[in-house]
Amino acid sequence: MAKKINKESKIKKFIETEKLLFKKDDKIAYLFSLPYILLFLTFIVIPIILAIYLSFTTFDLVSFPKFNGFNNYIYLLTSDEEFMKYILPNTIKFAIIVGPGGYALSFIMAWALAQLPHRLRTVLAIVLYSPSLTAGVTMTVVWRVFFAGDQSGYLNAILLQLGMIVEPISFLQSPNFLFTIMIVVALWGSMGIGFLAMLAGILNIDQELYEAAAIDGMKNRFQEVFYITIPSMKPQMLFGAVMAIVGTFSAGALGVQLSGSNPTPNYAGSLIVNHIEDYGFIRYDMGYAAALSLVLLLIIYFFSRLSWRFFGDKD
Amino acid sequence: MKNSYKAVKVNPAKFGMDQVPFLLMVAPVALFMLLPLVYIFNHAFKPFDELIEYPPRFFVRRPTLVNVFELFQTSTTTGIPVSRYLFNSIVITIIVVVLSIFLSTITGYALSKLKFHIKGTISKINTLAMMFVGTAVIIPRYIIIEQLGFIDSFFVHIIPVIAIPVGLFLVKQFIDQIPNELLDAAKIDGASSFTIYLKIILPLIKPAIATIAILSFQSVWNNADISATYINTDSLKTFAYYMATLSSSSNVVAGQGMNAVASLIMFLPNLIIFIFLQNKVMSTMVNSGIK
Numbered sequence A: 001m002a003k004k005i006n007k008e009s010k011i012k013k014f015i016e017t018e019k020l021l022f023k024k025d026d027k028i029a030y031l032f033s034l035p036y037i038l039l040f041l042t043f044i045v046i047p048i049i050l051a052i053y054l055s056f057t058t059f060d061l062v063s064f065p066k067f068n069g070f071n072n073y074i075y076l077l078t079s080d081e082e083f084m085k086y087i088l089p090n091t092i093k094f095a096i097i098v099g100p101g102g103y104a105l106s107f108i109m110a111w112a113l114a115q116l117p118h119r120l121r122t123v124l125a126i127v128l129y130s131p132s133l134t135a136g137v138t139m140t141v142v143w144r145v146f147f148a149g150d151q152s153g154y155l156n157a158i159l160l161q162l163g164m165i166v167e168p169i170s171f172l173q174s175p176n177f178l179f180t181i182m183i184v185v186a187l188w189g190s191m192g193i194g195f196l197a198m199l200a201g202i203l204n205i206d207q208e209l210y211e212a213a214a215i216d217g218m219k220n221r222f223q224e225v226f227y228i229t230i231p232s233m234k235p236q237m238l239f240g241a242v243m244a245i246v247g248t249f250s251a252g253a254l255g256v257q258l259s260g261s262n263p264t265p266n267y268a269g270s271l272i273v274n275h276i277e278d279y280g281f282i283r284y285d286m287g288y289a290a291a292l293s294l295v296l297l298l299i300i301y302f303f304s305r306l307s308w309r310f311f312g313d314k315d
Numbered sequence B: 001m002k003n004s005y006k007a008v009k010v011n012p013a014k015f016g017m018d019q020v021p022f023l024l025m026v027a028p029v030a031l032f033m034l035l036p037l038v039y040i041f042n043h044a045f046k047p048f049d050e051l052i053e054y055p056p057r058f059f060v061r062r063p064t065l066v067n068v069f070e071l072f073q074t075s076t077t078t079g080i081p082v083s084r085y086l087f088n089s090i091v092i093t094i095i096v097v098v099l100s101i102f103l104s105t106i107t108g109y110a111l112s113k114l115k116f117h118i119k120g121t122i123s124k125i126n127t128l129a130m131m132f133v134g135t136a137v138i139i140p141r142y143i144i145i146e147q148l149g150f151i152d153s154f155f156v157h158i159i160p161v162i163a164i165p166v167g168l169f170l171v172k173q174f175i176d177q178i179p180n181e182l183l184d185a186a187k188i189d190g191a192s193s194f195t196i197y198l199k200i201i202l203p204l205i206k207p208a209i210a211t212i213a214i215l216s217f218q219s220v221w222n223n224a225d226i227s228a229t230y231i232n233t234d235s236l237k238t239f240a241y242y243m244a245t246l247s248s249s250s251n252v253v254a255g256q257g258m259n260a261v262a263s264l265i266m267f268l269p270n271l272i273i274f275i276f277l278q279n280k281v282m283s284t285m286v287n288s289g290i291k
Helices: A002-024 A027-054 A071-078 A081-114 A118-133 A137-146 A154-161 A178-188 A193-203 A207-215 A221-232 A234-259 A272-282 A286-311 B017-044 B066-073 B082-113 B119-129 B134-147 B165-176 B180-188 B193-204 B206-221 B225-230 B239-249 B253-285
Strands: none
Touching: A027 A286, A027 B082, A027 B119, A027 B134, A027 B165, A027 B193, A071 A286, A081 A118, A081 A178, A081 A193, A081 A234, A081 A272, A081 A286, A081 B017, A118 A193, A118 B017, A118 B253, A137 A154, A137 A178, A137 A234, A137 B017, A137 B253, A178 A234, A178 B017, A193 A234, A193 B253, A207 A221, A221 A234, A234 A272, A234 A286, A234 B134, A272 A286, A272 B134, A286 B134, B017 B253, B066 B082, B066 B253, B082 B119, B082 B165, B082 B193, B082 B206, B082 B239, B119 B165, B134 B225, B165 B206, B165 B253, B180 B193, B193 B206, B206 B253, B225 B239, B239 B253
């Protein structure tokens, strides 16, 4: 009983201080930020909350969601064979190669570009960034012709002419090749806004820092990168990392776009995102799809926390 | 020995031989990045016999505009001309870009400069939301959009995509750099918050505006998912969606030329806008760090 009263008075106190603080606030600030906050709540926050709720129900979009406890999660851990056998390993493998891989590539490219003169750098930066401009549909159209399964495909034609293969390989339908191709295409498009941020970050580092370090006995480029460059641009490194994570998990539709089918041949290129769509829009099992969504969001959150630990402010 | 090491020279004024190693690092990657784009440019202008040629050649020999005409003459299976999709895409993109600029700048101003005790919390939540991947919650999003009555409506192209957490983040960081004294002076002269926003903030944050413009342009112009998921009426769909159907339906070699032209139409506006604004984007990115 006493606990309850204590809690109530705490809430009351909270409301009182909030009221006081609100009185001092510039009311127009609320008006200015209201539209953004409303849209933000409607299309980002509420969907997450709804996903949490739905993940504990069975729901087919027609009848009202029925509560079923942890059944979706139990099914996910014990009975969804494809998930454990293909989807989860694929997703993690894809994330680990494309995430840090693309990130490291972006950093190395930005570092090298920073040491070139302005005009040359600008042209090369635009070239490196250009795949990000083609995102989505355009990208797959192009790559599908490169890897087309008959002799009109560029890769097949080259290999045939070199005599390395006798018959064209249908790369995009083959479980052996699809995953590798997805990684190539994802890395191709990985130099996005995070790359630009890191480039700007490197360019912004005071030249004197390097000179001073050289006098102090810095021995090689690696030391320089690890002791000066990266620590001086931690905030941009973190921004780049977050963008790399988001980019990696958003690229999940790649396998389906390339192969043209969901699930992909033998689930070779299926990632969680495809599994969500498979259960949600093909099998109409929204509860289970929501549970999958939450697993994905948790994976993303985990990776973001990890980068926060590396580059975030400790205090 | 000590003198053999020289500090790195960032942003050199001129090209010198010592920069060749860096150029050699970037060049192969750049070439790989460029390959598909060179391919679209060449493929789009190939005449029919070059398209079906075996072995396929990379470069076009006798460029022609035939594919362009063909793309615009072919009506889709539903009888809607391609220009209609293009028109939809242009209108939607303009509206979204303008609205997202307005929304993120005015919110960024409130969060950065106005007295507003929950602004710290909002900024934090917004930063957290930058790692939000839309496709993860595609199902609950669908339910919400359905409840709002946006299915098969023009608004579904616009309303769900104008709040961009990364955009707001970048704008707010940029506005943080503006000295408060500048705004205080205007306040003493009796300027309202909205006047300050319009007359002082907006002109000072042009680079950040350019950056959101690019971000929202890219996400909208390339978006085929919204048409595929929420729109049933063909005349409300976008060019990106049309391209997606074109590429999945026409496996015939002849369709490749049209495909490449369509890709080019998707890609060129992105490229041109980015080339013009890249300077501004880079100066916004200096303030992009998450602290």
